[in-house]
Amino acid sequence: MSLPQKRFFRQRAHSNPLADHSLEFPSCPSKMDWSEHFPLFFTKLGERFNDEENSMKTKKKVEFADVGCGYGGLLGSFCEVQVTVPRADINFKVGLADTFPEVLSLGLELRAKVADYAHKKILALREQNKSTGKYQNISIVRANAMKYLPYFFEKGQLKKIFFLFPDPHFKKSKHKWRIISPHLLSDYAYFLAVGGLLYTVTDVAELYEWEIKHLSEHPLFMRISNESLKGDATVDLILNSSEESKKVTRQGGDNKMGEIYYVSLFLFALVVF
Amino acid sequence: MTVSPQKNLPQFLITHPTDLSKLLVGYSCLLREFNLSSFNYKEIVAQTFKQDKRNFGLLVCACYSNSGDQVAIVNNLKELVLPRSGVKVCFSKDNKSILVADKAGHVINYCIEKTEITQKILVDTLSTITDMYLSVSNYLAVCDREGRIRVSFFPNAYHILSYCIGHEGAVTCLSFTSSGLRLFSGSNDGTVKLWDPTNGKELFSLEPFSTVHKHKVCDLQCSASQHVCVCYEGLSVAEVYKYSLTTEGLETLVCNMFMCVTLILNIFQLHVQSINTNSEVLQTVFDVENTLYILERCPPYITSYQFLEGFFSESSSEYLATDCYLSDLQ
Numbered sequence: 001m002s003l004p005q006k007r008f009f010r011q012r013a014h015s016n017p018l019a020d021h022s023l024e025f026p027s028c029p030s031k032m033d034w035s036e037h038f039p040l041f042f043t044k045l046g047e048r049f050n051d052e053e054n055s056m057k058t059k060k061k062v063e064f065a066d067v068g069c070g071y072g073g074l075l076g077s078f079c080e081v082q083v084t085v086p087r088a089d090i091n092f093k094v095g096l097a098d099t100f101p102e103v104l105s106l107g108l109e110l111r112a113k114v115a116d117y118a119h120k121k122i123l124a125l126r127e128q129n130k131s132t133g134k135y136q137n138i139s140i141v142r143a144n145a146m147k148y149l150p151y152f153f154e155k156g157q158l159k160k161i162f163f164l165f166p167d168p169h170f171k172k173s174k175h176k177w178r179i180i181s182p183h184l185l186s187d188y189a190y191f192l193a194v195g196g197l198l199y200t201v202t203d204v205a206e207l208y209e210w211e212i213k214h215l216s217e218h219p220l221f222m223r224i225s226n227e228s229l230k231g232d233a234t235v236d237l238i239l240n241s242s243e244e245s246k247k248v249t250r251q252g253g254d255n256k257m258g259e260i261y262y263v264s265l266f267l268f269a270l271v272v273f
Numbered sequence: 274m275t276v277s278p279q280k281n282l283p284q285f286l287i288t289h290p291t292d293l294s295k296l297l298v299g300y301s302c303l304l305r306e307f308n309l310s311s312f313n314y315k316e317i318v319a320q321t322f323k324q325d326k327r328n329f330g331l332l333v334c335a336c337y338s339n340s341g342d343q344v345a346i347v348n349n350l351k352e353l354v355l356p357r358s359g360v361k362v363c364f365s366k367d368n369k370s371i372l373v374a375d376k377a378g379h380v381i382n383y384c385i386e387k388t389e390i391t392q393k394i395l396v397d398t399l400s401t402i403t404d405m406y407l408s409v410s411n412y413l414a415v416c417d418r419e420g421r422i423r424v425s426f427f428p429n430a431y432h433i434l435s436y437c438i439g440h441e442g443a444v445t446c447l448s449f450t451s452s453g454l455r456l457f458s459g460s461n462d463g464t465v466k467l468w469d470p471t472n473g474k475e476l477f478s479l480e481p482f483s484t485v486h487k488h489k490v491c492d493l494q495c496s497a498s499q500h501v502c503v504c505y506e507g508l509s510v511a512e513v514y515k516y517s518l519t520t521e522g523l524e525t526l527v528c529n530m531f532m533c534v535t536l537i538l539n540i541f542q543l544h545v546q547s548i549n550t551n552s553e554v555l556q557t558v559f560d561v562e563n564t565l566y567i568l569e570r571c572p573p574y575i576t577s578y579q580f581l582e583g584f585f586s587e588s589s590s591e592y593l594a595t596d597c598y599l600s601d602l603q
Contacts, residue, residue, distance in 0.1 A: 015401075018399055018400075027438070027439060027440075027441055028438040028439045062363075090367075091485070145421060146399055147399055147400065150436035150438050151438055155435065155436075155472075155473065176379065176399075181397070181399055182397075182431070183394075183396065183397035183398075183431075185431075186425075186430075186431040186433055187433065189432075189433070190429075190436070217433060218431065219429070219432075220431065220432065227570040
């Protein structure tokens with residue numbers, strides 16, 4: 001199976017998150033059939049794995065969520081595209097699939113064609129890497145993260161949640177479409193386990209200010225400074241492996257890399273009340 | 274300018290939190306407080322209403338404060354008492370703030386302690402809120418058109434306690450039990466479900482009319498005596514169920530297939546009484562002494578049922594709620 005080509009999956013950049021798209025979602029998290037997404041880790045709903053080792057797998061849950069994953073860059077990039085890694089001491093791994101092979105990661109994307117592309121890409125990557133069994137721990141679902149997250153995840157299920165290069169929605173009337181907003185943050189805090197991390201990166205200064213403001217004001221999130229995260233593999237992934245970041249690199253040029261990206265990181269802290 | 278007489282029909286009923294003889298009846302255009310012992314009523318008009326009563330707008334909902342001395346009214350004109358296209362209103366336990374849920378998905382907290390009313394958005398679901406309930410244990414439950422029930426703490430509504438997910442259609446009505454530890458919900462998918470709001474677990478699901486045609490639940494209410502009354506859209510019957518919770522075995526719940534008459538599980542015991550009315554039931558409400566009031570679409574509009582010897586039996590209430598004409602107001 002060959003990798004899909006983007007030119008056959010053209011899609012309008014914006015999609016109204018408040019509209020009633022014809023989306024499929026389970027009636028509750030326990031009724032979700034994860035075997036469609038992670039066939040090696042789950043059996044069809046209701047069946048059980050036969051041997052001991054495999055039955056441990058069914059206890060796994062999705063722990064990393066990439067909201068607005070786009071073409072699936074963070075989850076698993078193309079193998080043949082090499083990005084210049086600024087520091088030689090880090091082994092370059094391909095997306096979340098490789099860096100965290102034991103963890104199930106799920107991408108959520110609203111736009112139909114983009115989600116379709118990413119889905120086909122994952123299937124092709126799995127097919128190409130059958131011998132090593134890679135890419136079995138990543139998947140994508142076409143979902144509206146603003147409305148339907150409770151149908152997929154349970155309380156405290158996620159350990160990391162990513163918002164990479166979200167749509168800035170500059171106009172004031174469109175601010176309510178922004179993925180980071182005070183009330184959606186309460187939702188994300190619900191799905192994150194205590195001590196879970198929320199990552200954002202953007203190249204739009206105004207959106208960065210907005211995100212920092214609302215995340216800092218939210219009582220359940222605490223900021224972690226970027227310095228304490230140097231060397232965290234995830235931060236490198238965010239900066240290098242998503243499709244948007246590669247585009248920004250191409251356009252901006254290497255010497256401007258530090259100014260283009262704004263990374264912020266927040267920890268879901270314990271609430272004492 | 275003459276006003277053609279408009280039929281002014283009862284739309285909703287509110288019982289008083291402490292005084293058994295008072296009943297608030299909301300018509301399309303006005304609000305009356307009925308005194309059941311003296312058989313008369315008094316009209317309630319808000320101070321800030323405009324002089325011209327014809328611009329009152331349509332009443333949407335109202336509620337008593339917990340002390341019973343104040344009433345909050347929401348109508349469909351946004352500039353009056355509470356400036357929101359409200360769906361539901363309730364008072365907080367300490368009477369210091371009013372919560373209004375509106376059609377845009379917000380729950381606004383109006384602090385009425387001082388003369389200057391300050392407001393703050395507590396919750397922003399992204400779809401129309403259909404019902405809201407603040408329990409005595411300070412849990413705020415909000416349900417919406419998507420079928421989600423969001424239970425959070427109050428006043429720190431940013432801390433979500435649980436999402437009760439399981440309904441397959443819009444959730445139309447919510448009611449906490451009197452202890453605040455269990456939540457009933459009714460939905461357009463025809464089911465009534467019982468939840469544990471602390472962890473979002475669905476404890477029980479009831480679907481009495483599933484055989485022929487799915488009937489949407491339009492209202493349900495719990496009483497202090499552990500009864501819950503459910504009414505269905507388009508049906509002229511109100512179902513009353515009694516539930517009892519044993520204290521042990523709440524974690525190991527086993528749900529079996531159910532029949533509509535009597536069910537015995539290791540946790541709940543339900544008895545069903547069907548109350549037949551003349552016309553479609555719009556709303557049911559209990560008062561503190563477990564008298565059940567049922568509002569229906571056609572005369573006699575409101576009938577009350579006393580709970581005697583294990584059953585609800587009708588008591589006379591002819592003097593209540595006849596339709597009135599708009600010209601009566603002048």
